[in-house]
Amino acid sequence: MMRRFVRGSAAAMVAAAVLATASPVSASAPAFCGELGGQWDGQFCTTSVVSERKAVRNxxxxxxxxxxENPVIRQYLTTLMNNWRNAAKNMVQDSFGEQQFQIFQHGDAMTAVFHEMYSGTVGTDALAHPNAPIISDAYRTFTFAGGRQLQLADLFKPGVDHLAEIPRLGAPFIVAALDAAPPPHQPGTYPFTPDRWTPDKVYSGGYKAWALTPDELILYMPDYPVGRDSPINFAPGAMQWSMDGGTVQPRIPLSVLAPVLRPEFGGA
Structure with a gap:
């Protein structure tokens, strides 16, 4: 679920720290940071924006x-910085935006996983919860091989319906991730049931965020925060859940998916 800034969120921040990967030292990063209007501190590009209400977003x-220098990643980072700057203009209380990354390599394929963490409340919600800004997570992933960006379907043999095969072959690992997802809950209880996390359901994010590691396919579900289940009345009388980005992260061994993968990605 989307979190509010309380003591319980500390565990989430620890988890975020695990994802952090030190940025390789190169001339490109500090130069690009300057283009973004930030200050390079040797590892991070930082800046602060003050809203009309004198709230500060770091x-x-x-x-x-x-x-x-990759144009796709460059555009993503530029858009992210601009979006966070623009959102800061309307903030009524202090907030933050933080992005980390992790790189996975599988043969010639490289996946960059970007984890966005941001807080802030706007307008009446901020006034209703002045001491509890919402903290949210999101994931954006980019995989490249052979000089082009790969889509999830590109990992699979021609004619394979990957959106059907992943939940079928990966079922035990998806269920395990659902059972382990926060907050602590009884295994198999709504909304942490496989039927609510298939790629056609909102909680899955449509498998938009994924990473190819040396021996696993990781799904980050959902990719962005989801306000509620859909359809709304799926469980009459049940609490309507919101889901933070990356609440469920199945790690499916490539050996399990081997019958439907292309050889270069672990296929049999």
Missing amino acids: IKMALPGDLV
Whole structure:
């Protein structure tokens, strides 16, 4: 669920720290930071924005070395900085935006996973909860091989319906991730049931965020915060859940998916 800034959120911040990867030292990162209007401190590109209400948003972005020269990643990081700056203009209380990254390599394929963490409340919600700004997480992932960006479907053999095969072959690992997801809950209880996390359901994020590691396919579900389940009346009388980005992260061994993967990605 989307979190509010309370003591319980500390564990989430520890988890975020595990994802952090030190940015490789290169001339590209500090130069790009300057283009973003930030200050390079040797690891992060930082800046602060003051809103019309005198609220301060502190922004900290980890830049992945020479990967900032990749036009896709460059555009993503530029858009993220601009979005956080623009959102800060309307904030009524102090907030933050922080981005970390992790790099995975599988043969010639490289996946960059960007984890966005941001807080802030706007307008009446901020006034209703003045001491509890919402903290949210989101994931954006980019995989490249052979000079082009790969889509999830590109990992699979021609004719394979990957959106059907992943939940079928990966079912035990998806269920395990659902059972382990926060907050602590009884295994198999709504909304942490596989039928609510298939790629056609909002909680899954449509499998938009994923990473190819040396021996696993990781799904980050959902990719962005989801306000509620859909359809709304799926469970009459049940609490309507919101889901933070990356609440459920199945790690499916490539050996399990081997029958439907292309050989270069672990296929049999």
